[in-house]
Amino acid sequence: MLAETKFAAEPLARPALGEPYLLTPGPLTTAYSVKQAMLRDWGSWDGDFRAMTSDMRRRLLALTGDTKGEFDCVPMQGSGSFCVEAMLGSFVPSDGKVLVLANGAYGLRAAQTMQYLGRAYTLIDKGDYLPPRGDEVAAALEADPAITHVIAIHCETSSGILNPVAEIAEAVHGKGRKLLVDSMSAFGAVALDVNEIRYEAMVSSANKCIEGVPGFGFIIARKSELEAAKGRSHSLSLDVHAQWAHMNKTGQWRYTPPTHVVAAFLEALRQHEAEGGVAGRGARYVKNRDVMVAGMRELGFETLLRDRWLSPIIVTFFNPAHANFAFDRFYELMKDKGFIIYPGKLTVVDSFRVGCIGQMDEHVMRRVVEAAAQSLDEMGVDTAAPPAAAIAERAKLAA
Numbered sequence: 261m262l263a264e265t266k267f268a269a270e271p272l273a274r275p276a277l278g279e280p281y282l283l284t285p286g287p288l289t290t291a292y293s294v295k296q297a298m299l300r301d302w303g304s305w306d307g308d309f310r311a312m313t314s315d316m317r318r319r320l321l322a323l324t325g326d327t328k329g330e331f332d333c334v335p336m337q338g339s340g341s342f343c344v345e346a347m348l349g350s351f352v353p354s355d356g357k358v359l360v361l362a363n364g365a366y367g368l369r370a371a372q373t374m375q376y377l378g379r380a381y382t383l384i385d386k387g388d389y390l391p392p393r394g395d396e397v398a399a400a401l402e403a404d405p406a407i408t409h410v411i412a413i414h415c416e417t418s419s420g421i422l423n424p425v426a427e428i429a430e431a432v433h434g435k436g437r438k439l440l441v442d443s444m445s446a447f448g449a450v451a452l453d454v455n456e457i458r459y460e461a462m463v464s465s466a467n468k469c470i471e472g473v474p475g476f477g478f479i480i481a482r483k484s485e486l487e488a489a490k491g492r493s494h495s496l497s498l499d500v501h502a503q504w505a506h507m508n509k510t511g512q513w514r515y516t517p518p519t520h521v522v523a524a525f526l527e528a529l530r531q532h533e534a535e536g537g538v539a540g541r542g543a544r545y546v547k548n549r550d551v552m553v554a555g556m557r558e559l560g561f562e563t564l565l566r567d568r569w570l571s572p573i574i575v576t577f578f579n580p581a582h583a584n585f586a587f588d589r590f591y592e593l594m595k596d597k598g599f600i601i602y603p604g605k606l607t608v609v610d611s612f613r614v615g616c617i618g619q620m621d622e623h624v625m626r627r628v629v630e631a632a633a634q635s636l637d638e639m640g641v642d643t644a645a646p647p648a649a650a651i652a653e654r655a656k657l658a659a
Contacts, residue, residue: 271623280600281620283628285417285445285574286468288618290528294472297527298520310511312522317507319529323538324462324480325453332486334504335478337518340444340465342498343477345373347440347463348411350489350500351481352379356408359384359400359437361392361428364418365605366442370411377494382407388419388606389653391569394427401435414443414450414462415571418605419564420613422450422571426457433458438485444468444477445573448532449542449617460485466521469541469573469617472528475521545572548616548625555629556614559636560644564611564654572616574602578646578654579610585641587612593635599628609650 275281276292302309317333324331336343348370352358356379360371363386374381384400386392392412401407410432415422425441432439441462443452448469452462461481466472479500486504493499497515506514535541549572553563556577564576579587587603587610594601604611614628636644 283615297524302519346498357406359410361412364416394431398431411440415446420574420576429457472525475518551622552625574615578650580644581647582641597631
């Protein structure tokens, strides 16, 4: 069962400009102070901005629990997918082979990236509904000694499933292989402590659970892996080792950094710390999810996933079976009420997604449920129950 939740003591401020809440897995709704931090210009070579970059790297490393100085943080310009490609292209040697664990669009995108890189890979594709498990990863590694690396998606936002990274990491390390983690939508709200979960590198983005704005991502990796990555990259601009070496030598980014985005991200990191770090941020998101899911279920909506696999990042709901329901109309009605939701990405049944992250609290999520109820009423939909085919698909999780 989902945990009971209580009202937050102090509701978060509404968007100052009156824009809709972004119920998406990033970009997301940001604090006004984060936006304000972008009003000043910074010189990318100036000492003040170099100090900002250094402070940012230090703060991000602290979130991993690395107290031994074994890891370092390398920010990279571009979207999250740029940074995933940078990680794969820099840490997997040309004669390596990657086991890609996929249960949605982002695992499949990692496989597509390996194709573009021209590097060997094999795929465990669990479809839209099931998590990759440690025992099947161990079996795949046992069957194929050529596999050198495994890439796992921490939170697959196609479905909203929180994958069991800890048991995957145990299986990978137990077979003497190296784990790379795409924690794009989870880092900062779901623990990825290096003292508890063994991985060689992870990647995330500014505009996710830290609640910054888009413009760069970051790779956190063991220094031994960073050193070994010299000369491996397929790309000049996506070379993680070259970026790392240049930053450590000069304090500067190799190429023009998103200065305003970095300034905003530092403010977001300060807010993250004030909220209680990973545990505090994650607790708010869990409350958001629990309140929203409970309310939507009362309206008749059904989640794709059972409670065990529901992430605090984003939740997938089946579209109602009612003849009057049309997602495009529902989307516009929700937007009119101040909430932008996310289309579904499932391949078998129709769905939509509601994000739980960003500058939102349980009070906002209650208004989301109210808006959904009003929108259904305006559409003439008296029940949000899904079609039988959707429930049959979900039954695969219990199989």
